[in-house]
Amino acid sequence: MCVGLPAKVVSIKDGMALVDASGAKREVSAELLDELDPGDYVMVHAGIAIAKITDDDASEAASVMGEL
Amino acid sequence: MTEEGKQAVAKARAILENYKGKKLRIMEVCGTHTHAIFKAGLRQLMPENVELISGPGCPVCVTPADFIDEAVWLATEKNAVITTFGDLVRVPGSEMSLAGARSEGADIVPVYTPIDAVEYAKTHPDREVVFLSVGFETTTPSACLAVQRAEKAGLKNFSILTANKTMDEAYRALKDSVDAYIYPGHVCAIVGTRLTEELTGEGISGVVAGFTPSELVTAAATLVELCSKSDEPFFRNCYPRVVTRDGSTAAKKLVEKYMEPADAVWRGLGIIPKSGMVLRDEYAAFDARKKFSVPSFKAKNPPGCRCGEILQGKCKPTDCPLFGKTCTPEHPVGACMVSQEGTCAAYYQYGGVV
Amino acid sequence: MEEKVMLVHGGGGKQTSELIHEVFAKRFRNLYLTEDDAAILPPPASNIAFTTDGFIVSPWKFPGGNIGKLSICGTVNDISCMGARPKYLSCAFVIEEGFPVKSLEEIADAMALTAREAGVSIVAGDTKVAGHGQVDGVFITTTGIGERLPGAHPSGKSARPGDAVIVSGDVGRHGCTILLARGEYGIDAEVTSDCAPLWGMASSVFDVCRDVHVLRDATRGGVGTVLHEIAGQSGVGIRLDASAVPVDPAVAGVCGMLGLEPLYLACEGRLVIFVPKEDAEAVVAELKKSPYGENAAVIGEVTPDEPGRVVMTTELGTQTVLPPPGGELLPRIC
Structure with a gap:
């Protein structure tokens, strides 16, 4: 239901974050996340950063399988 | 991919390959999952007795034709500029799609985000601008943000036409069709995992999954493994790099402030009580339905179409007599064919091979 | 001369000849371009390739080119893809009243430069002016003639199992550039159009491969559409290695944001080539010598299985299908 794109936060100003997805840059709303800093990775959906990304999917896969 | 990631994927594949347990029906409720699963070729890795069913988590598919009729009415009768996610442009209404209305002169403007729709309204003060607010928990906050901005800017020419939906009642409504859910990762990113954890108390099992091939395969393996280990209902978060227990508190507060639950019609499924979100009365000025006194449209379901059963996992697209014949992505009849992520569209595009 | 094109410039009188001479003729100058009603051309040495194409693009100017360059490349590339050396072009303009003459000169400059690079002469033309709002800036139609290389026989029907599928560069750049240039979605990325005349590159393919089965330039529907067309016309399957398809990272980023598939974004300077597998390496090496x-x-191969389909090998090593082209590209959230 919801396309999400991981992107890196370049800068933050007035509740808007400039994000970069491998060279494609756009301003998105950062209002739904507390404590966002430049350098953080976020999941972007419909022009809004909906979550902070805390890991890459490879080590996530490792931890998910480790829990089984 | 890193070595540890590769090993994890290999372990997950081995679990799937060696599964010899009971027959399982697993539903991915999220339309983006449906597509990601096809794109990753995940079905080829699934054991023979595990069936993946595609559920009702495509906002475009479950939005009734009446909604398109309302939007077309606003564009043609009220001369409103319709701003919309691109997904809705080709969806057929009873008479015509938004693309059809555009070809007759209506102003239909695809936007990347509802915030851009507000900007459009700011720069076009002489026009009424309506944003078509569809989507689930992931998307609804963006519509509320748009209303908040319009409110702050004192805009009088911006409103939204809501068809927002929530998933929790749908999980309950469909629980008898499936053994376990693959929960939608980005819905859970907003709402957190408390609800899905609690659903185990109602006998509902599932895992939250992400969207990359490795996330899909590890989630599927987790699900199969937990199903085979015990009959107890379970929950597991397999997308922890994005999904937390609490989700986004700010998003939930925002939605709570602007919207409230209401009964909603799901195309193909009918009314699910309290599964929709509409603007609260105090924001009626931003509610296109109230602002323009939009008449009620009662679109008929196309005869022969089995979308309702498909959305509930009761039959496959290929079981429908219209599938691929009168109902194709170019000329969709039913809800599941209209969006690229609809179950029928996905089967049509990827069918035969996977 | 006036600063803007006016209706009178299309009237056929003095102002028309002034516009044609000052803007077009003096830039396009060649032996065959005269003031007579038609160009008289020497007979060709072999069979001729003959084609026409209309160009509308908004905005008319974009990073990497403009509508003038595009109008030469489009027709030159269609001719080139038949294994024919582009020789002569005609061009017809429909110009919106009020269009700046300076911009028209910029377009004509690009056409002259590109024609020179492609080795074609612009030998005939026509200019019409339409009222304000009746066209968007300027529309151009070019028609071209080429001489086919002896022995060249590429055709969309000729793909055979065992062929290698080659693409001459990264995909989706033109479509992405135009999308960004329109500024509708607020995305910034450094992407330039791949718009280029491809005869040099196409002829070098024939130099190293006697038996080029299919040669196509990917345009509007992108490389994905070409692959589907060839699979259909030749009645074969195409097995694509998804990870081998070259995509500029910024193009991939833009596509990710908008939920688009780079294989379906327009190209204007990319060849899709089907040759016997044993020639693939030489062809790729030759292509790499070109600036474009x-x-x-090599992005895939032709198989006898799954006729009419484009099957992709996924990251998990499984198979999936490249969905057929879906028409208008719209950003999606789901």
């Missing part, structure tokens, strides 16, 4: 081919790569 540094990212050339």
